[in-house]
Amino acid sequence: MRRPTQPLLMVLAAIAAVEGVVLVGYAGYDVIQGLTVGLTGPAEVSNLPALVLQIVIFAALGAGLIAIARGWWLSKYGARAPFILAQLLGLVVGFPLAQAPDSGTRAIGVALVGAALIGIAVSLLPPVTRAIVDSN
Numbered sequence: 001m002r003r004p005t006q007p008l009l010m011v012l013a014a015i016a017a018v019e020g021v022v023l024v025g026y027a028g029y030d031v032i033q034g035l036t037v038g039l040t041g042p043a044e045v046s047n048l049p050a051l052v053l054q055i056v057i058f059a060a061l062g063a064g065l066i067a068i069a070r071g072w073w074l075s076k077y078g079a080r081a082p083f084i085l086a087q088l089l090g091l092v093v094g095f096p097l098a099q100a101p102d103s104g105t106r107a108i109g110v111a112l113v114g115a116a117l118i119g120i121a122v123s124l125l126p127p128v129t130r131a132i133v134d135s136n
Helices: 007-036 048-073 077-098 103-123 126-134
Strands: none
Touching: 007 048, 007 077, 007 103, 007 126, 048 077, 077 103, 077 126
16 A cells, blocks of 8 residues: 655544544453443443444444545545544543543543544645645
């Protein structure tokens, strides 16, 4: 696979790939937790259909972000819109996490918000626009 001509596309591909791998990894973690620990928590959210749905959602979003990373790497124009949407979802999730009482959750939230803001800003830069428009 060829390397992108614009270094900013590598940054965007890295952000999307890391986010995608983390989401797929978290889906795997949920599978392992479900099998070893079982369903824990309030009955409204701790049932098998909810766990399966959560695993499917995280795995699908992760796989989508990995595909977006490949799109950035190949300088595809179509990678921008879903990437920005994913970053907006990251902001929606990240802000409450960044205000969590425990430091571990807060650190994850801050990292998520930071990656989302950097991703949105970089994806809208003129050199990125030129690179993805010129390659198509």
